[in-house]
Amino acid sequence: MNGAQSLVQTLVNCGVEVCFGNPGTSEMHFVASLDSTPGMRAVLCLFEGVATGAADGYGRMAGKPAAVLLHLGPGLANGLANLHNARRAATPIVNVVGDHATYHLQYDAPLTSDIAGFARPVSSWICESKSSRSVAADAARAVQAACAAPGGIATLILPADTAWNEAHHAAQPLPRIGPAAVPDAAIEEAATLLHNGKRSVILLRGPALRGAGLEAAGRIAARTGARLMCDTFAPHVEGGAGRVVVERLPYFAEQITQALSGVEQMILVGAKPPVSFFAYPGKASWCSPEGCAFAQLAHEHEDGAQALDALDRALGGTAPAVARAELALPDLPTGRLTAMSVAQAIARLTPEQAVIADESATSGLHLAMMLARARPYDHLALTGGSIGLGLPLALGAAVACPDRKVVCPHGDGGAAYTMQALWTMARENLDVTTVIYANRSYAILNFELLRVGAIGAGPKAMSMLDLHHPEMNWTRIATGLGVEASRAETAEEFNAQYESAMKQRGPRLIEAMI
Amino acid sequence: MNGAQSLVQTLVNCGVEVCFGNPGTSEMHFVASLDSTPGMRAVLCLFEGVATGAADGYGRMAGKPAAVLLHLGPGLANGLANLHNARRAATPIVNVVGDHATYHLQYDAPLTSDIAGFARPVSSWICESKSSRSVAADAARAVQAACAAPGGIATLILPADTAWNEAHHAAQPLPRIGPAAVPDAAIEEAATLLHNGKRSVILLRGPALRGAGLEAAGRIAARTGARLMCDTFAPHVEGGAGRVVVERLPYFAEQITQALSGVEQMILVGAKPPVSFFAYPGKASWCSPEGCAFAQLAHEHEDGAQALDALDRALGGTAPAVARAELALPDLPTGRLTAMSVAQAIARLTPEQAVIADESATSGLHLAMMLARARPYDHLALTGGSIGLGLPLALGAAVACPDRKVVCPHGDGGAAYTMQALWTMARENLDVTTVIYANRSYAILNFELLRVGAIGAGPKAMSMLDLHHPEMNWTRIATGLGVEASRAETAEEFNAQYESAMKQRGPRLIEAMI
Numbered sequence A, B: 001m002n003g004a005q006s007l008v009q010t011l012v013n014c015g016v017e018v019c020f021g022n023p024g025t026s027e028m029h030f031v032a033s034l035d036s037t038p039g040m041r042a043v044l045c046l047f048e049g050v051a052t053g054a055a056d057g058y059g060r061m062a063g064k065p066a067a068v069l070l071h072l073g074p075g076l077a078n079g080l081a082n083l084h085n086a087r088r089a090a091t092p093i094v095n096v097v098g099d100h101a102t103y104h105l106q107y108d109a110p111l112t113s114d115i116a117g118f119a120r121p122v123s124s125w126i127c128e129s130k131s132s133r134s135v136a137a138d139a140a141r142a143v144q145a146a147c148a149a150p151g152g153i154a155t156l157i158l159p160a161d162t163a164w165n166e167a168h169h170a171a172q173p174l175p176r177i178g179p180a181a182v183p184d185a186a187i188e189e190a191a192t193l194l195h196n197g198k199r200s201v202i203l204l205r206g207p208a209l210r211g212a213g214l215e216a217a218g219r220i221a222a223r224t225g226a227r228l229m230c231d232t233f234a235p236h237v238e239g240g241a242g243r244v245v246v247e248r249l250p251y252f253a254e255q256i257t258q259a260l261s262g263v264e265q266m267i268l269v270g271a272k273p274p275v276s277f278f279a280y281p282g283k284a285s286w287c288s289p290e291g292c293a294f295a296q297l298a299h300e301h302e303d304g305a306q307a308l309d310a311l312d313r314a315l316g317g318t319a320p321a322v323a324r325a326e327l328a329l330p331d332l333p334t335g336r337l338t339a340m341s342v343a344q345a346i347a348r349l350t351p352e353q354a355v356i357a358d359e360s361a362t363s364g365l366h367l368a369m370m371l372a373r374a375r376p377y378d379h380l381a382l383t384g385g386s387i388g389l390g391l392p393l394a395l396g397a398a399v400a401c402p403d404r405k406v407v408c409p410h411g412d413g414g415a416a417y418t419m420q421a422l423w424t425m426a427r428e429n430l431d432v433t434t435v436i437y438a439n440r441s442y443a444i445l446n447f448e449l450l451r452v453g454a455i456g457a458g459p460k461a462m463s464m465l466d467l468h469h470p471e472m473n474w475t476r477i478a479t480g481l482g483v484e485a486s487r488a489e490t491a492e493e494f495n496a497q498y499e500s501a502m503k504q505r506g507p508r509l510i511e512a513m514i
Helices: A003-013 A025-036 A048-062 A072-089 A102-107 A115-122 A135-147 A160-164 A184-194 A211-224 A253-259 A304-315 A339-349 A361-371 A390-400 A421-427 A443-451 A459-463 A474-480 A491-503 B003-013 B025-036 B048-062 B072-089 B102-107 B115-122 B135-147 B160-164 B184-194 B211-224 B253-259 B304-315 B339-349 B361-371 B390-400 B421-427 B443-451 B459-463 B474-480 B491-503
Strands: A018-021 A041-044 A066-071 A093-099 A125-128 A153-159 A200-204 A227-230 A236-239 A265-269 A293-298 A354-357 A377-380 A406-411 A432-437 A484-488 A508-512 B018-021 B041-044 B066-071 B093-099 B125-128 B153-159 B200-204 B227-230 B236-239 B265-269 B293-298 B354-357 B377-380 B406-411 B432-437 B484-488 B508-512
Touching: A003 A025, A003 A135, A003 A153, A003 A160, A018 A025, A018 A048, A018 A390, A025 A066, A025 A093, A025 A153, A025 A160, A025 B443, A025 B459, A041 A421, A041 B459, A048 A066, A048 A072, A048 A093, A048 A377, A048 A390, A048 A421, A066 A072, A072 A093, A072 A115, A072 A153, A072 B072, A093 A115, A093 A135, A093 A160, A102 A160, A115 A125, A115 A153, A115 B115, A125 A135, A135 A153, A153 A160, A184 A211, A184 A265, A184 A293, A184 A304, A200 A211, A211 A227, A211 A304, A265 A304, A293 A304, A339 A361, A339 A406, A339 A432, A339 A491, A354 A390, A361 A406, A361 A443, A390 A406, A390 A421, A390 A432, A421 A432, A432 A491, A443 B025, A459 B025, A459 B041, A474 A484, A474 A508, A474 B474, A484 A491, A491 A508, B003 B025, B003 B135, B003 B153, B003 B160, B018 B025, B018 B048, B018 B390, B025 B066, B025 B093, B025 B153, B025 B160, B041 B421, B048 B066, B048 B072, B048 B093, B048 B377, B048 B390, B048 B421, B066 B072, B072 B093, B072 B115, B072 B153, B093 B115, B093 B135, B093 B160, B102 B160, B115 B125, B115 B153, B125 B135, B135 B153, B153 B160, B184 B211, B184 B265, B184 B293, B184 B304, B200 B211, B211 B227, B211 B304, B265 B304, B293 B304, B339 B361, B339 B406, B339 B432, B339 B491, B354 B390, B361 B406, B361 B443, B390 B406, B390 B421, B390 B432, B421 B432, B432 B491, B474 B484, B474 B508, B484 B491, B491 B508
Parallel strands: A018 A041, A018 A066, A066 A093, A093 A153, A125 A153, A200 A227, A200 A265, A265 A293, A354 A377, A354 A406, A406 A432, A432 A508, A484 A508, B018 B041, B018 B066, B066 B093, B093 B153, B125 B153, B200 B227, B200 B265, B265 B293, B354 B377, B354 B406, B406 B432, B432 B508, B484 B508
Antiparallel strands: A236 A377, B236 B377
């Protein structure tokens, strides 16, 4: 057994079943060990940002880490933007980065770089294996670190000689570092606040937005009248008919301020006080009302779902009926294709338990509105603001949930960053329907240019926000990457294409000419 | 005048005329200032790795820096792999990275990250502007730092409020920090060595591979019998008919060792002793013969071309005729399309003074052989080994040299990383002919898998090197991104398509089905 085999077997022992990779020479022993070590599925990606974004989507849906296999510093660098998003989502990922053999580094060969330096800003844990005999133990610690609550990116740097030299054996899983229990005092404080008659918001993030945590939050809201809210880009939310209703904070600072107007206290469950996404001249970054009090019921590394359940019990008495979203499917739209009609068709036609890997950007407002009362779904958001996550996220979610339809509504500007994800969707025959909102623009920047007060923007400036020259043709791009694709110019065309995609299995792309 | 305007005007004052960018909200003032500040051409890229690779191509050909405009940490992250290549090429680049407003950072909004941390491994200089009133001076220092010999990446982090707040005025250029003169002692040492009768190699890199430096090297070789060589991935070499002949070191370690067999001394001009690109079990990383002596005539930051000229004069006497490549164009190939027939057609049909932005990977051996006696050209190499540089490099070279044909021979695996470059080629109507070697494989890894001794590689492993399922269709991808494209299945088809591309102006892609 060599170091690479001990690594892959250890990952499998620790429950890591999938590896999204874009390997090179220094990772060839890892690749070779895929055949001798059953239990690891290797998914090839043409670009590293696809691999890391896919690991994010997988981790959010599977609740456990995938591995990523990257080629030295530059391979890691290409994956960093989506690791930034994953860090903001607190997604567990085991990030394996090959490096030159330990004795080769002294020569500063062309691919040599400061891998740990690249990894530091996104990693919750970094280790460089020193010997093939320590790789197995390092890998077990990497999985433990990735899974430690709330979840993080554990970067294991694997010099080539630690992969090819002899190892003892694989390692067994280390104890899981689960979420810490919330102290009673925090629960009592929250209970007291919720009895003081003030206007309250409970701001939820993490597991508190799903399953038992969400149910407990719903009971608390019913008992107390507190509003349930979540961040604009909460990583993973269960939504749709039958689910407890949670208001999502809007994107722009003044809209957040308006949404929170009159709120006197905020109870934070795995969340932080809401702030503006960007700063704007003369506008506040801090979006809560003046004098609003904060109580942190659960920190991000603590068990927010358990805390909500305990808080619900502490509030006592019989809970009134919980407010749930009712099913209300819009009619199929007709006529001109717009972001609204796309949203209506998606809401109407998407089957139950779909995963929405959402990078709809400026077109997303309508979608959120329409999905609120659609069939139940899981929603995955662009957590870190680094566009180009949606397609990889959908890919990873589809690997994690092979029996569920994955829908990926995506702005065209953002999709251009990681279009290579389509190839892997085709290769793995994943059940993903991608909807490209083809507005030929970085549309958000048209708003932002004005909002930041960038006066004097003329034709040169405006051309930097515009994607019309030339027009990307997403049906050609997608079929060029192996994915069946079609273009919809009217609502009727979109309805028909989307309906057929929902009835088929396998990857599909619809270019919605909004 | 705001900080952004003072920045752009300062860059223009310092001779920076082109900005390759992918801006976001925090860079909107920079974008707006493009209209109020004449003299800066803004080139929009759909992905940051395209922008940084284009700045590398521009810098290598223009001999001065372009600016890059990137959006916070993740935007920088997407550009890092090609900045790694640019660092290895010692290309001057002014790398402007927008950040949140200084007062906004405390809130840790979703896009917040450690920008300086990301930048450090690739930057020769990093500065974060503290105030709108210091931006102009910071920008002048950035240009000075980027241009300091041998050239490097100067990263200027620009918080949004330093862009939008009031500034005094633009700054004037700072003195250039040119290459240091080589001390007489180094020239005397080299002259002594070249007279000692031992078998010598002069290993050239940087400006010594072009113009007067290359001519001086040719005279020295003619006088002394020393062999002229350059690194496998020398950044920028003038080659073809009429040029002084320089042997390029091969890629694999044992081939380098063979090429250097019998060499007793090596004189390094801006170069380092040759080492293996990767380590292989049981093979040496150090590729020079045992006992080979080294003399560093010029370090990378020193003036190698001037040192060669001084050395030539120190050797004295009348120089014999310099060995130059003679023009020998191959016949146009017929029949099956192979890497060799593609190389023959390119060598035969490419006009004089073309720029070859080369990421031909495993198909490149034939090309190098055929180009050696083709019409004179400039050759740009994949300096840092991070694949996905070729297309952006071609883009940047075409912006720098609008009157020259740019040819981009590219492996299909590598081209998939930065295919978005095609869109910018179309947008700017750049005169680039891309040739995709469509072998549907990471072909190099088939060699490397064996060479690293990765035993036991079965079907799972082999599938990680294979790009057949699905097959990328590069004609669809390219036309989807706005570039005219065609597929060649035979040598005759390739000849006809390539000949027509050479006679036209504007972007063109040929998918060579080798």
